[in-house]
Structures are given as structure tokens and as C-alpha cells.
Amino acid sequence: MSKNQNSKKSNTHLKLNNIGKIFYKEKKFFDFYSKGNRSGFEAIKDINLEIEKNKFVSIIGPSGCGKSTLLNLIAGLQTPTSGKIIIDGQAIKGPGPDRGVIFQNYALMPWLTTIENIQFALNTVFPAKTNADVKERARKYLRMVGLEKASNKFPKELSGGMKQRVAIARALSINPNMLLMDEPFGALDALTRSYLQDELLSIWRKNKVTVVLITHSIEEALLLSDKIVLMSSGPSAIISEEISVDLERPRDREKIEQDPTYLKIKMRLEKHLLRETRAVEEVT
């Protein structure tokens, strides 16, 4: 019901309204005696962004620009110092199972097997579900990422790519309508990375989810996204540009690199990132 209403009104899934985040230093004992302003580190400021339903959006920027902070805010893991994060017309108050989060270091619990890691997520989000139900569902998502055979293995027995596939299965198992990914393929070798990118695309096509992907790879952003959000260098990072990627899907890894639109956007991104990275490197 609400879904229909929403789609009639607008197709906006996520809206960031003037988001800012300042990290304050912890007060030390002697600070009680020194009056004055609390000094803080402003990671991001004045972030305004709208993301449509079921779109694939990448956020790219120089390292240390607050991309991960922004993702943590959307996930509800941290609260913004100013501004509002609106999902489906509602300001969020914290984390929720409508958003699945995937971290760079996989964040699998080493004391649980592959399937138990997924079961933990399911048990937490759906406490009413029976054990048999949970197990069946966990198996289904492991099958989806092609790891059904590894269900009783521990994370330490899996390769980096396999671990990230388990993490993806875990994030999707709770049936979110938004996937938040924080440089998910950053720690993987090039071949595994390509494989997982293709895997992610096919999952995204089948599952009807909005994806927000943090990355520092221009190629990755171009291959995967509908829109690329460019961030300036931090501190006080802002969104400097939004670029829509109007390339036909499915995109072929080899062919796309000949596409003039692709090359044009790539040049633009490279120029921007180089400029912003220079700003970072020359200040520090």
C-alpha cells in the first residue's frame, strides 16, 4: 500500500538533507579546567543527495574524505551532527534491517561457521522465525552466492572473495531494500574483484535493491553504477559533483572501455580525483 503511494509521489529512496558530521575529541581530565570551545574534526558538511529506488550509486573520493563516515551515517551506525537522513519519507533514528551493510574486512564472526554467520543475522532480525526456517533461508542465500558447499566451514578456511560472498549473503538474507557497501572489494586481488563485481551486478538485477557503494576505483564505479557521486578531499568534505552514467546495461567489461561516453566520464573523474588527492597530499 505504502509502496504504491510512494512510487506515485516520488521515486526517492534515500534523501540526505544538509548532513554534517563533526567528531569531537574526548574530554580529558585537565580539559575540565580549560574553558573554551570543544575542538572537533569536521569530517563532512552540507551533504545533500537524493538516491532513487533500485538504483546503483557509487560514492567516490580521495582517501580520508569521509566516504565511510557518510555510509556509517546512512547505516545508522553513527548519528549526524546536523541534518537529516530520510529513507522512504521517514527520518531514520538508527540502524535497521531495511539496510544491509557490507564492510571492507568482511566482518564475519570467526567463531561461527559460514551458515551460522547468516543465521545470526536472521535470528537477530526475525526472532519469531523457527530454527528450521532460519536454516532453510540461510542455505538459500548461501546457494545464491554459490557457497552452499562451504556452509559448515569457518571463515578462516575461506578465501577473501569467498568471505565477502558470505558477507553479501548475510546482508541480503535479512531482505533489505538497500545495500550499503564500504569498499567491499578493496582488499581483493584483481581477478576475484572482477568476479565479485559481476556477481554483485547479477544479484542487484535479481533482488531489486538500492545499492550505495563506496569505492576508490574509477573503473569499478563506472562499470557498476547509474550515478557516481564525487566527494572533495576532507576535512569538511562536500559533494563536488554528481555524474549520471548513461551506459547501456548489461555492460561488458571489455567493450565498455571503448565507449566514448565511458572514456569521457573516466577522464573527468581522474582529473577530479587527481586534483583532490593533490590537495590532500600537499597539505599534509
Next chain:
Amino acid sequence: MNKIISTKAKVFVTILSLLIFIIFWQIVAQQGLLVKNFPGSFKTISSLIWWVSDPFFDNGPNDLGIGTNLLISLRRVLIGYSLAVLVAVPLGVFMGMSKLAQSSLNPYVQLLKPVSPLAWLPVGLFVFRNSEITGIFVIFITSIWPTLINTAFGVSSINPDYLKVSKSLGASKSTTIRRVILPAIMPNILAGMRISMGTAWLVIVAAEMLLGTGIGYFIWNEWNNLSLENIFVAIIIIGFTGFILDQFFGYLQEKFDYSI
């Protein structure tokens, strides 16, 4: 340098060194090289065999079998130690999770940790008026610190990714503690419990010299009998028991080591 030695060779070397030690000890004692009447290894071994062949006799508190005394000590340690773990783990989790708890409890921990637990013995006797409970109390005080400190450290140094996952799923605090924090810090808890057990086993011998019965009192009693070889028997048995206890925790630590 470090050549791989076969198991057979290792066992052989161990037995050889033991034999050399026993013979050396016997010669030193027999020749009176150390002091007169120092018991030799043969005498010690024969009384070890005597004590071990009938370990559980009971002819009153000053004449108990060595097995009976060992069990008395083990029971005190086990009760005091278990109580300490039951207190230390929840308190450690609390201290690790809350800055307020950390700063309000840490001064006591830091102040009391370096104090020999035996200093609490008179306090225990005064409060409980019972040597059995005092022994357990001293072991409790002994065992609490390493487990408490290791648990608190484990919680405060937990991989933030696990907590992020738990939080992003909307897990409650109790779910997070039960299903994420406790399993994650299991290696720390076990490391603390291993140190606690080691110290408890050291302290019980000293405490029992003052309290009566138990393997520590056995040593004190044999000192009054001027029977040094029986003291050596007790030392061997205490060492062996401590070794078994430590190996047990070593085995548990290996089971809960997630990194390999």
C-alpha cells in the same frame, strides 16, 4: 640450528636428563655435599611410591594420605576460583563496555592487584571465623584479578567490525553481549583464567600452611616432623598437578583460538 628432532629422540633425551638428575642428586646427598642428612633421590622416590600406593588414608587431621590432602586443596581452589570467575567475567565485561565503570572501578583493581592475597588471610579469619571459608576466600581474591583484567581488556579491544555488524542488524544489548562480545573475548577470558588458576595454585600452598589440612599443611606438618623427603614428595605432586591444570587451559585456549 633448529634441526627437526624425532619424537623418539625427544623422549630419549628427556628420560636421559631425568636419570642424570636423579643420579646427581643421589650422589650430592650421599656425600653430604650440601648439608648433612639431606635426603637423596632414592629415599625420596621410595617415599613417593609409599605415599602414592595408598593415597587416601585418614588417621586424623595430622595424618592424612597425600591424595586426600591434594583433593582438599583442589576443592578449595576450585570453589574459590569458580566464584572468582563468576564475578570477574561479568564485572570485566561491564568495565570494558562502560567508561564510567572503568574509571570508577579501575583504581581499586590497580591498588589491590599487587597485594599478596595472603594479606587477606587475617581479614578472612576475622570475618568468617572459619579456616575453610577463609581459604576459599583467599583463593577467590587471588583468582579474581587476572581474569577481571583480561576480560575488560578483551572487551575494550574487541574488533569494532563485529559490533558494527551487530548494531547494523539492530541487535539488543543482551544479544550483543551473549552472541558477539562473549564469544569474541573467549580467548582473553581463557588467558585470564589460566593465569588465575596458576596463581591460585601457588597461593593455596602458602595459605594452607597457616590454615590446616591440604597439601600446603602437609608440607608444614612434614617440616615439623623434619621429614624433608616427604616435602619433596609434596613438591613433586604439587608441580605435577599444576602442570596438568595448566595444560588443561592450554588445550581450551587452543580450541578457542580463532586465528588458526
